[in-house]
Amino acid sequence: MAAPLQDYYSYSMAVGDGSGTEYTTASDGRITGIRIWENSNAYIRGIQLRYDADWTTAVCTSNGNPMEMTLRNNESIVQVSGKYYSGYIYEIMFVTSRGRSLKVGQPYGSSFNFYPTNVGSELRFLSGRQNGNGITSIGAHWALY
Template identity: 50%
Template sequence: MHYIALFVLLTASVLADNPPQYYSFSPAVGSGSGSAYSLTGEGRITAVRVWEAYNNYIYGFQFRYGFIWSPVVGSRSGTPQEMELYEGEAIIQISGKYAHYVQWVVFTTNRGRTLFVGQPTGHSFNMYPAHSEAELRFISGRVHRAITSIGAHWAVVNPAEKSTTEH
Protein backbone atom coordinates (compact mmCIF):
# COMPACT_ATOMS: atom_id res chain seq x y z
CA MET A 1 0.00 0.00 0.00
CA HIS A 2 2.84 2.41 0.85
CA TYR A 3 4.45 1.62 -2.51
CA ILE A 4 1.26 2.60 -4.35
CA ALA A 5 0.96 5.86 -2.40
CA LEU A 6 4.61 6.71 -3.11
CA PHE A 7 4.13 5.93 -6.81
CA VAL A 8 1.04 8.19 -6.98
CA LEU A 9 2.89 11.06 -5.26
CA LEU A 10 5.94 10.75 -7.50
CA THR A 11 3.80 10.50 -10.62
CA ALA A 12 1.85 13.60 -9.57
CA SER A 13 5.14 15.45 -9.06
CA VAL A 14 6.36 14.54 -12.56
CA LEU A 15 3.00 15.39 -14.10
CA ALA A 16 2.96 18.81 -12.42
CA ASP A 17 5.98 19.82 -14.54
CA ASN A 18 5.09 17.90 -17.71
CA PRO A 19 1.92 17.54 -19.78
CA PRO A 20 0.29 14.10 -19.16
CA GLN A 21 0.74 12.95 -22.78
CA TYR A 22 4.54 13.19 -22.33
CA TYR A 23 4.75 10.93 -19.26
CA SER A 24 4.93 7.16 -19.56
CA PHE A 25 5.75 4.24 -17.28
CA SER A 26 7.49 0.98 -18.13
CA PRO A 27 6.09 -1.59 -15.65
CA ALA A 28 8.53 -3.31 -13.32
CA VAL A 29 10.15 -6.61 -14.28
CA GLY A 30 11.66 -9.16 -11.90
CA SER A 31 10.33 -11.16 -8.96
CA GLY A 32 9.41 -8.07 -6.96
CA SER A 33 10.27 -9.47 -3.54
CA GLY A 34 11.65 -7.27 -0.78
CA SER A 35 11.28 -3.58 -0.01
CA ALA A 36 10.06 -0.92 -2.42
CA TYR A 37 12.46 1.73 -3.69
CA SER A 38 12.23 4.81 -5.85
CA LEU A 39 15.34 6.56 -7.13
CA THR A 40 14.50 10.20 -7.85
CA GLY A 41 16.08 13.63 -7.85
CA GLU A 42 15.66 17.16 -9.19
CA GLY A 43 16.65 18.11 -12.71
CA ARG A 44 18.11 15.85 -15.36
CA ILE A 45 20.03 12.64 -14.80
CA THR A 46 23.67 13.47 -15.52
CA ALA A 47 25.39 10.22 -14.45
CA VAL A 48 24.57 6.62 -13.50
CA ARG A 49 26.31 4.16 -11.16
CA VAL A 50 25.46 0.46 -10.97
CA TRP A 51 26.90 -2.10 -8.54
CA GLU A 52 27.33 -5.73 -9.55
CA ALA A 53 29.29 -8.15 -7.39
CA TYR A 54 31.05 -11.40 -8.23
CA ASN A 55 29.74 -11.65 -11.82
CA ASN A 56 26.32 -12.04 -10.30
CA TYR A 57 23.26 -9.82 -9.78
CA ILE A 58 22.69 -6.08 -9.90
CA TYR A 59 23.08 -4.96 -6.28
CA GLY A 60 22.54 -1.21 -6.40
CA PHE A 61 21.79 1.92 -8.41
CA GLN A 62 22.67 5.58 -7.97
CA PHE A 63 21.87 8.55 -10.25
CA ARG A 64 23.38 11.99 -10.31
CA TYR A 65 20.83 14.75 -10.93
CA GLY A 66 22.63 17.91 -12.02
CA PHE A 67 25.64 17.87 -9.69
CA ILE A 68 24.03 16.00 -6.77
CA TRP A 69 24.25 12.23 -6.31
CA SER A 70 21.10 10.48 -5.09
CA PRO A 71 21.18 8.00 -2.23
CA VAL A 72 22.08 4.45 -3.31
CA VAL A 73 19.20 2.02 -3.67
CA GLY A 74 20.17 -1.56 -2.94
CA SER A 75 23.73 -1.99 -1.75
CA ARG A 76 27.27 -1.00 -2.70
CA SER A 77 28.44 -4.61 -3.12
CA GLY A 78 31.25 -4.95 -5.62
CA THR A 79 32.83 -2.28 -7.79
CA PRO A 80 30.53 0.35 -9.28
CA GLN A 81 30.34 0.81 -13.04
CA GLU A 82 29.66 4.42 -14.00
CA MET A 83 28.64 6.46 -17.03
CA GLU A 84 28.69 10.25 -17.00
CA LEU A 85 26.36 11.86 -19.52
CA TYR A 86 27.43 14.66 -21.86
CA GLU A 87 25.66 18.00 -22.12
CA GLY A 88 22.25 17.35 -23.72
CA GLU A 89 22.61 13.57 -23.43
CA ALA A 90 19.77 11.57 -21.87
CA ILE A 91 18.92 7.95 -21.08
CA ILE A 92 16.27 6.79 -23.56
CA GLN A 93 16.26 3.01 -23.02
CA ILE A 94 16.82 0.47 -20.27
CA SER A 95 17.13 -3.17 -21.24
CA GLY A 96 18.55 -6.27 -19.65
CA LYS A 97 17.76 -9.67 -18.20
CA TYR A 98 16.16 -10.88 -14.99
CA ALA A 99 15.29 -14.04 -13.09
CA HIS A 100 14.55 -13.70 -9.36
CA TYR A 101 17.00 -10.75 -9.34
CA VAL A 102 17.87 -8.29 -12.07
CA GLN A 103 20.87 -10.06 -13.64
CA TRP A 104 21.97 -7.59 -16.30
CA VAL A 105 21.10 -3.99 -17.09
CA VAL A 106 21.93 -1.79 -20.09
CA PHE A 107 21.37 1.96 -20.04
CA THR A 108 21.32 3.50 -23.54
CA THR A 109 21.51 7.23 -24.31
CA ASN A 110 20.21 9.38 -27.14
CA ARG A 111 23.83 9.51 -28.41
CA GLY A 112 24.01 5.73 -28.74
CA ARG A 113 26.29 5.23 -25.74
CA THR A 114 25.63 2.30 -23.40
CA LEU A 115 26.50 1.15 -19.90
CA PHE A 116 26.38 -2.67 -19.60
CA VAL A 117 26.50 -4.16 -16.08
CA GLY A 118 25.91 -7.74 -14.86
CA GLN A 119 25.54 -11.11 -16.53
CA PRO A 120 23.27 -11.63 -19.56
CA THR A 121 21.22 -14.56 -18.25
CA GLY A 122 17.48 -14.90 -17.65
CA HIS A 123 14.40 -13.35 -19.24
CA SER A 124 14.91 -10.30 -21.48
CA PHE A 125 13.29 -6.91 -20.95
CA ASN A 126 13.34 -3.64 -22.89
CA MET A 127 11.99 -0.31 -21.59
CA TYR A 128 11.66 2.96 -23.48
CA PRO A 129 9.42 6.06 -23.39
CA ALA A 130 6.13 6.36 -25.26
CA HIS A 131 7.00 9.88 -26.47
CA SER A 132 10.01 10.37 -28.76
CA GLU A 133 11.26 13.46 -26.84
CA ALA A 134 10.98 11.86 -23.38
CA GLU A 135 13.88 10.61 -21.29
CA LEU A 136 14.39 8.64 -18.08
CA ARG A 137 13.36 10.69 -15.04
CA PHE A 138 13.47 8.02 -12.31
CA ILE A 139 13.28 4.30 -11.58
CA SER A 140 11.34 2.32 -9.02
CA GLY A 141 11.08 -1.31 -8.01
CA ARG A 142 11.96 -3.63 -5.16
CA VAL A 143 15.15 -4.76 -3.47
CA HIS A 144 16.05 -7.73 -1.24
CA ARG A 145 19.86 -7.68 -0.78
CA ALA A 146 20.11 -7.21 -4.55
CA ILE A 147 17.68 -5.56 -6.98
CA THR A 148 14.63 -7.85 -7.47
CA SER A 149 12.69 -5.57 -9.83
CA ILE A 150 13.02 -2.39 -11.86
CA GLY A 151 10.48 -0.13 -13.55
CA ALA A 152 11.16 3.09 -15.50
CA HIS A 153 9.41 6.47 -15.48
CA TRP A 154 9.82 8.64 -18.56
CA ALA A 155 8.92 12.28 -19.25
CA VAL A 156 9.85 15.23 -21.42
CA VAL A 157 12.15 17.46 -19.37
CA ASN A 158 10.92 20.92 -18.55
CA PRO A 159 12.96 23.35 -20.74
CA ALA A 160 14.26 25.09 -17.60
CA GLU A 161 15.88 21.76 -16.56
CA LYS A 162 17.55 20.94 -19.90
CA SER A 163 21.02 22.25 -19.13
CA THR A 164 23.27 20.28 -16.80
CA THR A 165 25.54 23.27 -16.22
CA GLU A 166 22.98 25.73 -14.83
CA HIS A 167 23.12 24.47 -11.23
Protein backbone atom coordinates (compact mmCIF):
# COMPACT_ATOMS: atom_id res chain seq x y z
CA MET A 1 0.00 0.00 0.00
CA ALA A 2 1.38 3.42 -0.99
CA ALA A 3 1.96 6.10 1.63
CA PRO A 4 -0.60 8.93 1.68
CA LEU A 5 0.49 12.00 -0.30
CA GLN A 6 0.62 14.19 2.82
CA ASP A 7 3.53 11.98 3.98
CA TYR A 8 5.53 13.49 1.13
CA TYR A 9 4.73 17.13 1.96
CA SER A 10 7.27 19.23 3.83
CA TYR A 11 7.76 22.91 4.55
CA SER A 12 11.02 24.82 4.88
CA MET A 13 10.29 27.49 7.52
CA ALA A 14 10.43 31.05 6.19
CA VAL A 15 13.51 33.20 6.81
CA GLY A 16 13.72 37.01 6.83
CA ASP A 17 12.04 39.65 8.94
CA GLY A 18 8.61 39.03 7.43
CA SER A 19 7.40 42.62 7.17
CA GLY A 20 4.79 43.57 4.61
CA THR A 21 2.10 41.63 2.76
CA GLU A 22 1.86 37.85 2.48
CA TYR A 23 2.43 36.18 -0.89
CA THR A 24 2.28 32.71 -2.36
CA THR A 25 3.20 31.40 -5.79
CA ALA A 26 0.93 28.34 -5.48
CA SER A 27 -0.65 27.24 -8.75
CA ASP A 28 -1.69 24.10 -10.62
CA GLY A 29 0.82 22.11 -12.62
CA ARG A 30 4.55 21.61 -12.37
CA ILE A 31 7.11 24.42 -12.07
CA THR A 32 8.75 24.88 -15.47
CA GLY A 33 10.45 28.27 -15.15
CA ILE A 34 11.77 30.92 -12.75
CA ARG A 35 12.27 34.67 -13.08
CA ILE A 36 14.03 36.79 -10.46
CA TRP A 37 14.47 40.57 -10.32
CA GLU A 38 17.29 42.13 -8.29
CA ASN A 39 17.58 45.69 -7.02
CA SER A 40 20.96 46.58 -8.59
CA ASN A 41 23.73 45.19 -6.35
CA ALA A 42 21.29 44.84 -3.45
CA TYR A 43 18.28 42.72 -2.47
CA ILE A 44 15.82 40.56 -4.42
CA ARG A 45 12.96 42.72 -5.73
CA GLY A 46 10.68 40.13 -7.30
CA ILE A 47 10.10 36.45 -8.07
CA GLN A 48 7.85 34.78 -10.63
CA LEU A 49 7.31 31.07 -11.30
CA ARG A 50 5.91 29.38 -14.40
CA TYR A 51 3.63 26.39 -13.94
CA ASP A 52 3.39 24.31 -17.12
CA ALA A 53 2.94 27.12 -19.71
CA ASP A 54 1.53 29.86 -17.45
CA TRP A 55 3.47 32.45 -15.44
CA THR A 56 2.13 33.41 -12.01
CA THR A 57 1.68 37.07 -11.13
CA ALA A 58 5.10 38.43 -10.16
CA VAL A 59 5.66 38.67 -6.41
CA CYS A 60 6.44 42.29 -5.42
CA THR A 61 7.79 43.81 -8.64
CA SER A 62 8.68 42.94 -12.21
CA ASN A 63 10.48 46.19 -13.06
CA GLY A 64 13.79 45.83 -14.85
CA ASN A 65 15.44 42.86 -16.51
CA PRO A 66 14.94 39.50 -14.81
CA MET A 67 17.36 36.59 -14.61
CA GLU A 68 15.50 33.55 -15.91
CA MET A 69 15.81 29.77 -16.10
CA THR A 70 13.61 27.35 -18.01
CA LEU A 71 13.41 23.82 -16.65
CA ARG A 72 13.79 20.87 -19.01
CA ASN A 73 11.43 17.90 -19.34
CA ASN A 74 11.26 15.93 -16.07
CA GLU A 75 13.52 18.46 -14.31
CA SER A 76 12.44 19.85 -10.95
CA ILE A 77 13.71 22.21 -8.26
CA VAL A 78 15.21 20.27 -5.36
CA GLN A 79 16.97 23.03 -3.38
CA VAL A 80 16.47 26.74 -2.66
CA SER A 81 19.22 28.60 -0.82
CA GLY A 82 20.51 32.11 -0.36
CA LYS A 83 21.14 34.92 2.11
CA TYR A 84 19.03 37.44 4.03
CA TYR A 85 19.95 40.61 5.89
CA SER A 86 18.42 43.80 7.24
CA GLY A 87 14.84 43.07 6.24
CA TYR A 88 15.40 41.64 2.75
CA ILE A 89 16.37 38.50 0.88
CA TYR A 90 19.70 39.46 -0.69
CA GLU A 91 20.55 36.31 -2.63
CA ILE A 92 18.59 33.34 -3.91
CA MET A 93 19.69 30.20 -5.72
CA PHE A 94 17.51 27.46 -7.20
CA VAL A 95 19.10 24.06 -7.86
CA THR A 96 17.46 21.47 -10.13
CA SER A 97 17.33 17.69 -10.11
CA ARG A 98 19.80 17.77 -13.02
CA GLY A 99 22.38 19.81 -11.13
CA ARG A 100 21.70 23.09 -12.91
CA SER A 101 21.25 26.29 -10.92
CA LEU A 102 20.12 29.90 -11.14
CA LYS A 103 21.76 32.27 -8.65
CA VAL A 104 20.76 35.94 -8.35
CA GLY A 105 21.71 38.64 -5.86
CA GLN A 106 24.47 39.50 -3.44
CA PRO A 107 26.25 37.04 -1.08
CA TYR A 108 25.53 39.18 1.96
CA GLY A 109 23.98 38.26 5.31
CA SER A 110 22.82 35.07 7.02
CA SER A 111 22.55 31.89 4.96
CA PHE A 112 19.52 29.65 4.43
CA ASN A 113 19.27 26.29 2.68
CA PHE A 114 15.89 24.71 1.88
CA TYR A 115 15.34 21.19 0.57
CA PRO A 116 12.58 18.57 0.80
CA THR A 117 12.65 16.10 3.68
CA ASN A 118 11.16 13.31 1.55
CA VAL A 119 12.89 11.50 -1.32
CA GLY A 120 11.28 12.30 -4.66
CA SER A 121 9.63 15.54 -3.52
CA GLU A 122 10.21 18.80 -5.39
CA LEU A 123 9.45 22.49 -4.95
CA ARG A 124 5.71 23.07 -5.36
CA PHE A 125 5.52 26.75 -4.36
CA LEU A 126 7.09 29.60 -2.40
CA SER A 127 5.47 31.77 0.27
CA GLY A 128 6.49 34.62 2.51
CA ARG A 129 6.14 38.39 2.70
CA GLN A 130 7.02 41.40 0.56
CA ASN A 131 6.81 45.13 1.24
CA GLY A 132 6.45 46.65 -2.23
CA ASN A 133 10.21 47.26 -2.56
CA GLY A 134 11.44 43.70 -2.25
CA ILE A 135 11.07 40.21 -0.80
CA THR A 136 11.28 40.37 3.02
CA SER A 137 10.83 36.66 3.77
CA ILE A 138 10.69 33.37 1.90
CA GLY A 139 9.69 29.80 2.69
CA ALA A 140 9.50 26.70 0.48
CA HIS A 141 6.77 24.06 0.16
CA TRP A 142 7.76 20.60 -1.13
CA ALA A 143 5.70 17.64 -2.31
CA LEU A 144 5.51 14.91 -4.92
CA TYR A 145 4.20 15.94 -8.30
